[in-house]
Every structure is written in C-alpha cells, then in structure tokens.
Amino acid sequence: MAELILNRQFFVNVIKDMAELVEKEKDHLTKLDSDIGDGDHGVNLSIGFRETMKQLELINSQAPDISSFLKKVGMILLGKVGGSSGPLYGGFFIKAGADVQGKDEVTFEELIGMIENGVNSILQRGKAQVGDKTMVDAFVPGLNVLKDSTDLKPIERFAAFVEQMKKGAESTIPLVAKKGRAMRLGERSVGHKDPGAESSWMLMEVILNNLKKIVGE
Amino acid sequence: MAELILNRQFFVNVIKDMAELVEKEKDHLTKLDSDIGDGDHGVNLSIGFRETMKQLELINSQAPDISSFLKKVGMILLGKVGGSSGPLYGGFFIKAGADVQGKDEVTFEELIGMIENGVNSILQRGKAQVGDKTMVDAFVPGLNVLKDSTDLKPIERFAAFVEQMKKGAESTIPLVAKKGRAMRLGERSVGHKDPGAESSWMLMEVILNNLKKIVGE
Amino acid sequence: MKKIINHPERVVTEMLEGLVAAYPNQLKLIDGRAVVTRKDVPVANKVGIISGGGSGHEPAHAGYVGQGMLDAAVAGEVFTSPTPDQILEAIKAVDSGKGVFMVVKNYTGDVMNFDMAAELAEMEGIQVDKVVVNDDVAVEDSTFTTGRRGIAGTILVHKIAGAKAEMGATLADVKAVAEKVVKNVRSMGMAISPCTPPAVGKPSFTLGENEMEIGLGIHGEPGTKRKTLATADEIAEELTDHIFKDMPLSSGDEVAVMINGLGATPEMELFIVNRKVNQILKEKGIGVYETFVGNFMTSLEMAGCSVTLLKLDDELKDLLAAHANTPAFKK
Amino acid sequence: MKKIINHPERVVTEMLEGLVAAYPNQLKLIDGRAVVTRKDVPVANKVGIISGGGSGHEPAHAGYVGQGMLDAAVAGEVFTSPTPDQILEAIKAVDSGKGVFMVVKNYTGDVMNFDMAAELAEMEGIQVDKVVVNDDVAVEDSTFTTGRRGIAGTILVHKIAGAKAEMGATLADVKAVAEKVVKNVRSMGMAISPCTPPAVGKPSFTLGENEMEIGLGIHGEPGTKRKTLATADEIAEELTDHIFKDMPLSSGDEVAVMINGLGATPEMELFIVNRKVNQILKEKGIGVYETFVGNFMTSLEMAGCSVTLLKLDDELKDLLAAHANTPAFKK
Numbered sequence A, B: 001m002a003e004l005i006l007n008r009q010f011f012v013n014v015i016k017d018m019a020e021l022v023e024k025e026k027d028h029l030t031k032l033d034s035d036i037g038d039g040d041h042g043v044n045l046s047i048g049f050r051e052t053m054k055q056l057e058l059i060n061s062q063a064p065d066i067s068s069f070l071k072k073v074g075m076i077l078l079g080k081v082g083g084s085s086g087p088l089y090g091g092f093f094i095k096a097g098a099d100v101q102g103k104d105e106v107t108f109e110e111l112i113g114m115i116e117n118g119v120n121s122i123l124q125r126g127k128a129q130v131g132d133k134t135m136v137d138a139f140v141p142g143l144n145v146l147k148d149s150t151d152l153k154p155i156e157r158f159a160a161f162v163e164q165m166k167k168g169a170e171s172t173i174p175l176v177a178k179k180g181r182a183m184r185l186g187e188r189s190v191g192h193k194d195p196g197a198e199s200s201w202m203l204m205e206v207i208l209n210n211l212k213k214i215v216g217e
Numbered sequence C, D: 001m002k003k004i005i006n007h008p009e010r011v012v013t014e015m016l017e018g019l020v021a022a023y024p025n026q027l028k029l030i031d032g033r034a035v036v037t038r039k040d041v042p043v044a045n046k047v048g049i050i051s052g053g054g055s056g057h058e059p060a061h062a063g064y065v066g067q068g069m070l071d072a073a074v075a076g077e078v079f080t081s082p083t084p085d086q087i088l089e090a091i092k093a094v095d096s097g098k099g100v101f102m103v104v105k106n107y108t109g110d111v112m113n114f115d116m117a118a119e120l121a122e123m124e125g126i127q128v129d130k131v132v133v134n135d136d137v138a139v140e141d142s143t144f145t146t147g148r149r150g151i152a153g154t155i156l157v158h159k160i161a162g163a164k165a166e167m168g169a170t171l172a173d174v175k176a177v178a179e180k181v182v183k184n185v186r187s188m189g190m191a192i193s194p195c196t197p198p199a200v201g202k203p204s205f206t207l208g209e210n211e212m213e214i215g216l217g218i219h220g221e222p223g224t225k226r227k228t229l230a231t232a233d234e235i236a237e238e239l240t241d242h243i244f245k246d247m248p249l250s251s252g253d254e255v256a257v258m259i260n261g262l263g264a265t266p267e268m269e270l271f272i273v274n275r276k277v278n279q280i281l282k283e284k285g286i287g288v289y290e291t292f293v294g295n296f297m298t299s300l301e302m303a304g305c306s307v308t309l310l311k312l313d314d315e316l317k318d319l320l321a322a323h324a325n326t327p328a329f330k331k
C-alpha cells in the first residue's frame, strides 16, 4: 500500500464536514453545556464554523499552503467562537498548521504530528489536566493511543484514537469539574458529560471519516 | 403716663418666654407642618430656642447692647433652626436689633421700628407676598395695623397688632400655597393653616404679654 | 434602606472626614462646621469662591475645592441647606481682602441662607457677591424653588468663575463672567429609579418597572412627566429638545457638553447618551468644544442622567481650558 | 431590567463611540474591533501598554487610555473576554518596535485570549510580554478563574507600568515593575445589591433587604459569605483584615489606598469607608502615601465597594506620582 498522502483539498473537506457536524449536533452540545455550563457551546461553535464556511473559498484561494489555510480557519474560530472553546479550538487549528509551512500535502505521520501540536496548544492554553472534566479528558488519552499504536494501519490507528477520545468523553460524567464554567457547580457537575469533551471526539471523527474516504473504504 | 421704656431685661424675658411657648406649642406647630409641609416646624423652633436658652446668660453678659444681644439670638436661631424658618426668624431678630446699636433701653416707638425692620428682613429674605400662604400673611397686615393705629395706647396698639396677625394666620387656611414646601401640594394645601403664620403671631403675643407685665396690667 | 454608612445622622460629618483624609495635602475641614476649604486659604490677592448646599450631591460641592475652582464648600445635611453661620465661617476663611463670591443653586433655602450669611459678612466688613444658578429648564417653580432649579450646570460655573478668580480678577469681574455662564447654560434631567435619603429611610418616589421620570430635580422632587422607559437615543433627543426650545442654538455655535450621572448610572449608559447628544449637535452644525461625562452632581443613588449645554464664547473657552486641580475635576 | 440603552447587543459599540466622541483629540476607535487607542499610537520609542477584558467595568479599561497609562484597551462584550483577533489588532496598533506589554486580569477567558493574541503577534515578529493581575484576596478559585481574580488593583498596575513605559523603559523593565505591583497589591470587595448584564436581563444574584455579600467578584459571581448588613466601619475592618492576613503590613510601611465603588454606590458612602480605612492604617502606624476614592473598576450598577492596598517603595511612589492624562485618571 502506497503511503497515505493528504492534500489541501482533504483539509478543506474536513472543515466543511466539521461545519456540517456542528450544525447537526448544535442542540445536543448546547444541551450538555446548559446542564453544567452556560448553555452556549453548540451555539458558539456554530457561529464560528458558519463564518468559516462563508470565507472558506476565499481563504482557500489565498492561502499559499496548508499551514496558512489552517491558521486562517483558526483565526476565524478565535474571533467568532468566543468563550473558552474559541481560543482552545482556534489555537488547535493554528498550531496544527505550524509545522507544515510551505506544504500543500502532508503524510499521515505528519497529520499525527499536527494533531499533537494542536492538543499541546489546548493544554498550554487551558492549563487543564486529565480529570478536570474538560476536552483534555478526551484529547490526552486519545493522543497517547494515536502515538503509541504504531503497529496499526493508518485508518485503524486513527479509529482507535477517536474511540479512545469517545471513552475519554464518557469518563468525564462522574467527574467534578475543576476548570471552566462548570467549576462553579462543584459536586453538582457530577453525572453530566462535559460538552467540550463531547465536541472534541466528534470533530476528530470527521477527520477519520475523511481518511476513510481517501483510502476508499 | 410716662413714656414706655423697654430695657435689656425686657428682651431677655421675651426670649425666655418665647422659648417656653415654643416648647408648649411644639406639637401643635409640628402637626400643622405635617399637614402641608415636612412636619418639622415645631421641632425646628424648639431646637433653636433650646440652644438659645443654653447660651442666654452668656450672651446677655457679653452683649454690650440690645442690638448685639438680639443679633446673637438671631445667629443661634440661624444656625440651629435650619429649614426656611431658621433664616427667616434668625434674620428677624438680627435685623430687629440693627437700628438700636449702643442702646440698653428703647422706647415703644423704637420697638415698633424694630419689628418693622424684622418683618422687612423676612420679606426681603423670603420674597413671599401676602396670599402666598406663609408667615407673611400674618406679619404684613399685622404690621400695617401696628404702624397705623397711632391713636391707640401702646398696649392696645400692640394687642391690635397681634389680633390682626392671628386673623392673618386664619386667612391662610383657604389659600393655595405659593412659597415653601407646601407649594408642592398645590390645591391640596387648601383647608390647612400655615404653620409659620401660626407660630409668628404666637411669638408676637409673647412680646405683648411682656409689655403688659411692665405697665402692670 | 441599604447603605454603607454608620449612622444616618453622621453621614455628612463622616463623609467630609473621609474626604479630607483622602486629600490631606489639598483640603482641610473647619471643625464642627462642615466646611471644606483649600489648605492654603485665604489665597492672597484672589477673590474667594465658595459654594455649597445640601449634601447627597457628591462630588458637589466639596469635591470641587481646589486650585482653579472653589476655595471652600459648605455642606448642609442631606438635601438641606447649610445654615448662615456655617456659610459665614466659609466666607471668613477664604476672604483675602479681595472679596468673596458665592455660587448658589436656586433653591429657596439655599438662597435665603447664603444671602443671610452675606449680610452678616458685610456687617463684618467683607465684600460679598453672588450668582444664583438656575440651569434646569424642566420647571419654573418646584417644591424647593421659586423659578428654575440649579443642577449640573453649577459645576461649569464653579470651573469658570474659579478660573477667572485664579487669574486675579476683581469681584465684579468674577460676577460678570459667572452671570455670563448662567445666562448661557441649560440642563435637563431624567431618572429611572429614586434615591433614599439616609435620615428618611425610604425612597423619595416610586417608579414602575417600565417607567421613567422626565425633568425631575436632584432631591427626588417630582418631574414634569412620567413616561414609558424610552431608548437612550430617545431620551437624549427629549432632553436636548427641551434645552433647544429654551436656548436656541444655531449652526456655528460652540458648546460644552456635560452628561451627568445621578449616582447609580453605569458610565456605560452615560457614554451611550453622549453618543447620541454628540450626533444631534453635529447634525445641527453645533461645535462641541469639550465634553464632560461622569457623576458631577448626583442625587445619592438615583439612577438617571442630565444633559447640560453651555454656549461658549472665546472668554468662556479660555476659562474652561484653564488649569484646575480638585479631587473631582482636573484640567 | 431598567437601563438607559438602545439595545442590549449594541451597548459595547455605542459606549465606545460615545467615549471617543467625548475625547476626539485624545482617543480613537479601531472600527469594528472595539479597540480604543491613544490618538498618537504607536508612540515612538515607547513600550506599548495594552489592557482589556469584558465590558461592564467602566471606566476600565478604555477610560485609562492616554498619556502615562494605556496605549490601547480592548473591550469584550459585557463580562466576556475579548477575542485574540481584537487583542492582536491592539497589539499591532501600539507597537513602535519596542514591544508591547499586556496587563491581564486573572480570568481564564482573558488569560487564554490574551496569550493567544501574544503568540499570534510574536509570529508576526512583535515582542509581547504580560502580567496577570490577581489582587483579590477573597478566593483562590472562582467561576471565572484559576487562582485569584484581578479587580481594582489592576488600575494601579496600569498607572505604574504606564508611567514606567512613558519614561522609555524596556519591555523587561516594564514587566519587572508591573510584577512588583502585582506582588504588593491586594484588594477585597463587598456588595449590597447585584447588577443586571444587559443581554441577560435579570440580576446576577439576589440579596435580602438586610444582607450583604462579602468577597464577591466584579461579574456578580458569588462571594465568600453572605452576612447581615454591617456598618461602614465594620465593613472597612472586615475588608482590611482580610488584606492584612494575606499581606502583613507593619508600622512604617507606606501604602496607596484605593476605595473603589462598584457602580451604584454614592460617593458619600465611599468616603465614609475611607474615613475608617484611614483610621485603621494610622492606628497601625502605616503611612498613607496617596488615596484614590471613586468608581475605578465597576460592575455595571452593582452597589458595593472594594478596598485596595498597595505597599510602596520609592520606585513605586515616583511612578504613582508621574504625569498621567486619561479620561478617568489624571495626575
């Protein structure tokens, strides 16, 4: 099997599908956030991705490489999503592109590095740890699986990553929130899934689905 | 009959008796003021005259003449009575003494001039006219009688003055207030006697009573 | 009544003590008289400028004591005129021999007490003159006044008369410029919630959740009309309309604008009002020489605002721009 | 909800327009970005100082833009952090090549968004550094923060970092002095009535007629305890006690004092609190170098106050005394 190469169109498709996902899951995410937060997570993401879709053609045509394209996407999310998830997800995309400057296609291994950079940006920005009941509870264990399961084929490997993130999101249910707005609820946050943990595995699943399309599964 | 001469002790006695009157009529005056004002006229006068009584011996011993004595009394009333009646009555006493500097006794004619000066001070200070439902409705017609009834003997003349002031006070009942706090009530002030008009004839009656004592009636 | 105080009867004294404690190098308090003066009074060769009135309008008036504005401020009890003996004390403290000028707001009590004090001072050989400020276009007569009330425009009188005096002007010249300000300054206010005088303990009036009061004074005395709460832009239009009716301004005129908060109004709202007032003036071709936005003449914790316009000429502009250094107003 | 506004969604934009309309010679607004800058930015050879945060805390922060304090302020929606693209705009506007210093209050959202903007600016070759202000001794963690919140003490950071930058200091030196202020400044607040964010339309919390909330933040987030309303003196004691526990001061130390109103507190009450704070400090032999009383960091129309103490050394004293000319703070 030839090496898995991801071109710029791959990333454009991913963003389009993420925008579609967010519209579909908006109410679900907002509902989760109204249980333990301020009930705007789905709305926040929707505002950001709608603006991204509006500008997608333009930024795609202007960006010289994948790095710039993702930086622009991240900037729009930064400016429009607001709240906590704005800088977190915005930073994720900006940093994901940071190491692939000048490239118009990347390898699967490079994609893993991009995701690692993105997750590191979330950790650095939010300073949350696993167990704080945030998206970090999905991303960190997921990323460990993604990096470690070098024995698996790309699709299986990425599927294991998403699967682990999904478990990580489930794992937030019994936790007491230690970061973000849910913190103020203290013990009362127990029994609810963290909305950001939920949105994060869903967004990563969009990448998985696009990988599958490429390898023609 | 010898000319009626009023010495400094006369004025000291008048002030003492006014203070006594105010204590006796405090509730009555306050009641009138609560009908159409802010319910403090009796209280205001009481605070002022009590302070005057406290300092009475001292100021009497320090004042070189009747003028200074009355000025001091007026100053205490000015500083303690407050509200509208403070400057009005305070000014009354200060101005009453203004023309009798250097004197330790005054004639009955001079007393009339002193009262005229006092009333003028009230007119100048408050700028109220007859019919505005204030103490001016008592003082002005009263003063006219006092000045004009030159045919009467002193006591009768002064009694006519007080009698006319009392009538003037009664005349405020059907009026609509045009000055002072009662103004805000507009038509609703009709049917109530003005507290300042009431206190003014009562205070002047104290002078009458002291005149009577002197001539031995 | 919710207030951060110790005792309703001690609010004025304790407030003045707290003020002087904050500015010990600039201000001093005449013990027991509720008179705050510049520390350097009497200022040699300068007409002394005093003002005062009931308390509850802070920073008016003690906050305006300092270089280029007042030499002394006399504080009465809340919403109650100070007494002539207090005022006399202030007059004596600031007189350098050049005379004393009193800036009095047009309330019957204030006018009577300041006049009385002036007469007493004159008996002691001090030259005293005054101006009566009546900038409020809302009503001709109110509970507290005969004729129009003095409200936020008073601060502009302090500023301009103060600057004139600081330049060494005579009492007559200070009076002339103060009267020029009074002739050219107009204000109009509104409120959305009342205030509670500490000694009274209950609100001065009540307003429905959706009502506002237009044209009311700074003691909670009733306004000219009660209306449904309007937008900031509509309020700005209504207030300025009243002023224009009373003092027509034409294209080319220049004004100073004061958007004054009554105590509990967030600055955000004052700036939103200023935005519209500024637009209205620009549309009419009226130049805005300077704008003041803030709490200048308050009514305890009343929520609402007033708009003041002062029509300027070159002299007034210069005096407005002159140096001033007081706790509440610096230039 | 009673407010003098046009529309809850436009309050921030309209407020900033009204602010810039009031100070057209000193301030300008970056269109559509809710960024207010000095009119003369970038100031040659000067480290640019920026701050910002959610709106509703006026005059913070746009009111402190001007000579000797901030070069720019970035406004978020009410009680919501501004976004990195806005902040980046401010950074670019004020950078003269000497770097940009950010004064950030310790709220998770603010810290994340300012950090993000700094990284973006650095990618564009602009040197950026920051200080995180966490003066509130009330709580270690709150709804909005990890660690202590930044409240009124922030204004003293603006003043001192601003003065240092104005003198031509390097970015590292500005940072060093700002961190010295943060290390030596402590605040504690209380409230007797809540505020209503315009877009929310209802009060952030409710308090009984006889209750007060101690140690609450400037977004109406809960405090550390709810108590029966105390006297001004007792409140002053409680607030300063908390500060002393956290930052022991001894006889001979010198401090700057800030008595800050939360928006709807009559100045009278702030001065009554200052009176007692001043007495407490004097009794302990602590010198009061300077006192600031007023609305510096508000919470819309919340009624209440905070007390801030900044322990001074000679450097801080000089910088505090340096010239400053901004709409809300003049020296």
Ligand SMILES: Nc1ncnc2c1ncn2[C@@H]1O[C@H](COP(=O)(O)OP(=O)(O)O)[C@@H](O)[C@H]1O
Pocket (backbone or CB within 6 Å): A033, A037, A038, A039, A040, A041, A042, A044, A045, A082, A083, A084, A085, A086, A088, A122, A125, A126, A127, A128, A133, A134, A135, A136, A179, A180, A181, A194, A195, A196, A197, D108
């Ligand atoms: N410090 C943090 N680190 C990582 N994730 C965080 C942090 N704070 C919040 N989050 C994530 O952000 C989500 C909430 O996002 P959102 O509702 O859009 O923002 P806000 O809380 O400002 O309304 C949370 O569910 C959590 O997963």
Ligand SMILES: Nc1ncnc2c1ncn2[C@@H]1O[C@H](COP(=O)(O)OP(=O)(O)O)[C@@H](O)[C@H]1O
Pocket (backbone or CB within 6 Å): B033, B037, B038, B039, B040, B041, B042, B044, B045, B082, B083, B084, B085, B086, B088, B122, B125, B126, B127, B128, B133, B134, B135, B136, B179, B180, B181, B194, B195, B196, B197, C108
């Ligand atoms: N302008 C005025 N001229 C003459 N008398 C006045 C004037 N204003 C008020 N008064 C008198 O003062 C009285 C009220 O006095 P008082 O209750 O002591 O003062 P206040 O009205 O300030 O509470 C009124 O009943 C009226 O007679």
Ligand SMILES: [Mg+2]
Pocket (backbone or CB within 6 Å): A033, A037, A038, A039, A040, A041, A083, A181
């Ligand atoms: Mg949320």
Ligand SMILES: [Mg+2]
Pocket (backbone or CB within 6 Å): A038, A040, A083, A084
């Ligand atoms: Mg939110």
Ligand SMILES: [Mg+2]
Pocket (backbone or CB within 6 Å): B033, B037, B038, B039, B040, B041, B083, B181
């Ligand atoms: Mg009365």
Ligand SMILES: [Mg+2]
Pocket (backbone or CB within 6 Å): B038, B040, B083, B084
């Ligand atoms: Mg009264």
